[in-house]
Structure formats: C-alpha cells, structure tokens
Amino acid sequence: MKLNERGLLIVISGPSGVGKGTVRRALFEMKNHNLVYSVSVTTRPPRKDEVEGRDYYFVDKKTFEQDILEDKFLEHAEFVGNYYGTPKDKVEEALDRGKEVVLEIEVEGALQVREKMKDAVFIFLVPPSKKALYDRLNARGTENKELIDKRFQKAEKEFLLAYKYDYIVVNDDVNNAADRIMAIIRAEHARTQRTIHKYIKMLEE
C-alpha cells in the first residue's frame, strides 16, 4: 500500500557526458514502473519522423515567449537560436494521474526546476572519476578536441553544484545507476512529508 498516490517529479541531471540519456533509457526499460517522460516544448521546426506531443510540442517563437511571461515553464533555455522548455501544466497533470515524471536535463535547467518544484526529487548523476568523464567525452568521437575541452571545463564547474541535489548517484554501471534511482523513487514515496497527510486521514477512517 502506497500512502502517497501522487506521482513524483524526478529530475535526473549531471554534467554533459555523464550518461544521463543512457541511464534514463535503462530506467524506462525496467519492469513494473510507472514512469513517464516529460515532453518538451520547442520553437525548433520538427524533423521528419518527429511527432507532435511525442517528441516535442512544437510552437512558434511568439507563443513560447508569451508562455515564459505567463510562467508556464518549469525551466527553459535557448540553444542555437531555438527555445526549449518543460511545460508546467503537462507535468502537473501527469503527477496528478499518479505518474512519476522523469526530467532528464542539464544542470542549469535542473536548478530552475528546484526553485519552482520544492517537492521534486533531484538526482545528480556523476562519473566514477573526472578521468572517466574526459574519456567518455572523447569516446563520442564526434567532436573536436577544443569542443571536448570546453565541455569538460563546464563539467568541472557543474561538479561543484552537487550539494544542491538530494541524491548523488555514480554512473559506474548503467544498470546499477538505474536500479539505485528506482530505489530512490520507491523510498521517496514513503518519506514522512509526503505520507503524513494521507496517514492522518487513514487513521480517522
């Protein structure tokens, strides 16, 4: 019996190259989960095969900027001239349906979410060592050395923000990391601040 029936907002973040996407996919491949992935809003034009509402919600720039003004995003950022944002209403709706909503986002975005969703669970994914991250960035093989060094320098700054998160999970092995995140989700549902209201109601019945 789960005292807390509302879903949790799970923010998985960490420096670029740490393997957020891989861990998130491993998490979704696990059995008996109740996870949904938050679909972002973007002003970038859809690529072929991309489906509205599955890959992104596609809007024009004017709409996006109006939505920023109306505080409709949990976080948003501009990237190569396009906006990307997490729509607050869709997230709240999924949480109300009891879904665990997973946000896999950059450190900057995660800290924006922290301001707006005090109740969310913040997980900082880290590499087993700085060297491992550097090797991983190099192993991608798609970027030149200058860009890799730039990413690594950014990561070194982001490492210092770990203290802002609720949990630090080492991505030494993708399945280990996903398992631990699943344990965190189960545990968080039992945390007293989430369960005490329902528990008091239960006692009154």
Add this chain to the structure above:
Amino acid sequence: MKLNERGLLIVISGPSGVGKGTVRRALFEMKNHNLVYSVSVTTRPPRKDEVEGRDYYFVDKKTFEQDILEDKFLEHAEFVGNYYGTPKDKVEEALDRGKEVVLEIEVEGALQVREKMKDAVFIFLVPPSKKALYDRLNARGTENKELIDKRFQKAEKEFLLAYKYDYIVVNDDVNNAADRIMAIIRAEHARTQRTIHKYIKMLEE
C-alpha cells in the same frame, strides 16, 4: 559504486502489534543484504538456549547503571524490573565495518536514539488501519481484553508521533513492507549529505 561506505543505522519502530518483528525477519531473509541485528544488553538472567553476544549481552544491575551514567546506551528502558539497552560502541563498530545495523524497537526507545544518532534512518511502521491493528492485537490470543485495550490505547498515542520519523511504511503485506525498507536503505546511501564528502575526495583524485 557506493559513495557512502559506512553502514546505516536503521531504526524500525511503530506501535505494539504492527508487526515490527515479522517485517524485520522478512528483511533479513532477503538476498544480498548487509544487515546485522543489534544485540541488546540486559540485566535479565539468561534463559536456557540463550547465548551471550547472540541473544543478549548479560550484565548485572550495577554494571548497567554505571553504563547509563557513562552514556553508553543509544537507548535503554526498564521492563518488569529488568533493564534493556542498545550498546552504542557495538553499533558504531558495526557501522564502521560497513554493516547496516537494524534496531527494531518501541517508539519511546526510537525517540531516544533520534537524540543521539542524528544520522540514523527512522522508519515508522504502521498498520493499514486502526481496525487492522486492533484485530492483530486480538489475534495473538495470548492476552486478555483489558491488556489488549491498554495496548491499543498506547498505540493510539504513538500514532501521533509519526511526524518524528523520516519514513512511514504501511505494513499491509510483510514482503511489500520489507521491500520498501530495502529500497529506503539503498536510497539513503545515495543521499547527498552522506555522499558529498566522498564525492569531493573522488573529484580531487
């Protein structure tokens, strides 16, 4: 990879009749755990088959009272003229060896531990309803109605102390409850306040 290598002190508590012992046994029967049970000190004479250091540490009353004065217990209580206590040094020693030390104790004792071990994990085990607890107390069949009613009245007061715990776990099903407690243990090892020091050291290497 586990950033926090020290064991956790896990305090499982809750009103009398909620099934603390059953859940604790189910927990210890799970695979791949690293749990140890804290052995209490008592002034009660050993029963036959009871082994020193396995069932209890048996001491005389004078020794126990001296130990109270020297703050050697995480908690202690008197019951039917005998003392019972949790020895701090043995618990610390097991935690240092990376063991998860499980204390299965009454609410009053748990609150004493809370004062002394800020870092411990406090789990409040609750019945699915007040009626379920009352039925369970009756089902024991070993006590008279007066004693059962007294226990139930005590439980009703203890229910109000749930807010002092980190987690509330419903014992609707023993294995569910044990599973959830195991998830809590895994999750707590990743909590930022336990991992950040090791994480910073790791980054410096």
